Amino acid sequence: MPDxxxxxxxxxxxxxxxGMESLQRDIAEAARFSxxxxxDPSTVRVGDDTAGRDDPVALDDFDAGSDDSGDGSxxxxxxxxxxxxxxAPEPPLVAGVDQAFLDDRAxxxxxxxxxxxxxxxxxxxxxxxxxxVPGLLAFREGGPIVDALATxxxxxxxxxxxxxxxxxxxxxxxxTHVGVLFxxxxxxxxxxxxxxTPDGDVDGRPAGWRTPIRADDRVDAPAGTVIGHAYQSRxxxxxxxxxxxxxxxxxxxxxxxxxxxxxSLGGEYKLPEPTRLADAYAEEAKREVAGDDRE
Numbered sequence: 001m002p003d004x005x006x007x008x009x010x011x012x013x014x015x016x017x018x019g020m021e022s023l024q025r026d027i028a029e030a031a032r033f034s035x036x037x038x039x040d041p042s043t044v045r046v047g048d049d050t051a052g053r054d055d056p057v058a059l060d061d062f063d064a065g066s067d068d069s070g071d072g073s074x075x076x077x078x079x080x081x082x083x084x085x086x087x088a089p090e091p092p093l094v095a096g097v098d099q100a101f102l103d104d105r106a107x108x109x110x111x112x113x114x115x116x117x118x119x120x121x122x123x124x125x126x127x128x129x130x131x132x133v134p135g136l137l138a139f140r141e142g143g144p145i146v147d148a149l150a151t152x153x154x155x156x157x158x159x160x161x162x163x164x165x166x167x168x169x170x171x172x173x174x175x176t177h178v179g180v181l182f183x184x185x186x187x188x189x190x191x192x193x194x195x196x197t198p199d200g201d202v203d204g205r206p207a208g209w210r211t212p213i214r215a216d217d218r219v220d221a222p223a224g225t226v227i228g229h230a231y232q233s234r235x236x237x238x239x240x241x242x243x244x245x246x247x248x249x250x251x252x253x254x255x256x257x258x259x260x261x262x263x264s265l266g267g268e269y270k271l272p273e274p275t276r277l278a279d280a281y282a283e284e285a286k287r288e289v290a291g292d293d294r295e
Contacts, residue, residue, distance in 0.1 A: 096274025
């Protein structure tokens with residue numbers, strides 16, 4: 001399982017607002033918004049394993065009754081391309097992280113994929129101690145995420161989180177906070193824009209379109225710095241107005257590579273597969289916890 005490398009950055013909900021913001025500035029200073037990955041980003045994918053299936057939701061068929069703490073030992077090895085050349089590199093382990101909420105508790109879920117295969121699912125239930133405050137999400141949800149990651153048997157190569165990374169007032173959204181805490185490559189994928197200014201109008205764009213998000217006077221970065229992208233992951237004929245995702249680097253990845261990674265993790269839905277599956281599993285776990293509460 002992954003262990004915090006920088007425990008001084010553990011989110012402390014007991015801090016006052018000034019203390020939280022000061023810690024975020026320290027985290028942003030420690031973050032690296034350039035490519036420093038232990039993997040080749042071009043090997044990050046889900047499409048190769050799901051292409052050609054009639055039902056792209058097949059990833060949801062992961063057996064909920066199986067051992068969710070699998071170590072990946074049952075994975076088949078890469079078989080190469082049949083031409084006698086070296087085998088294609090095995091896709092890295094990508095963890096999607098998302099949460100659901102039950103009363104005053106967070107159900108934090110992690111789904112780990114290798115290519116199109118789910119190799120582990122796990123969750124933790126943690127009491128919440130602070131309300132949601134824009135820009136301070138990590139102090140509400142960061143502890144629950146740390147608790148969930150502590151239950152992993154695998155050690156992911158890359159984390160994709162529901163929330164912002166560098167697209168943040170102090171350049172330290174939850175993806176940056178988690179990435180620096182574990183010194184692991186991390187990407188934030190948000191459904192709305194917290195701050196920054198897009199280069200172009202984001203409405204009604206075709207699938208695959210992207211535009212830079214630049215620092216404005218609300219961001220602790222030089223004006224005009226590219227802090228992420230608006231990325232149009234999907235459009236549907238039946239619903240032409242689909243809003244883009246807001247993708248930003250968390251740690252050890254650049255803005256361009258972060259968006260490329262999210263594009264490579266796309267499926268038939270708006271969200272990238274790791275966070276889409278984590279969202280679904282969080283809701284499943286929430287129902288399970290609620291059922292236990294009633295017993």
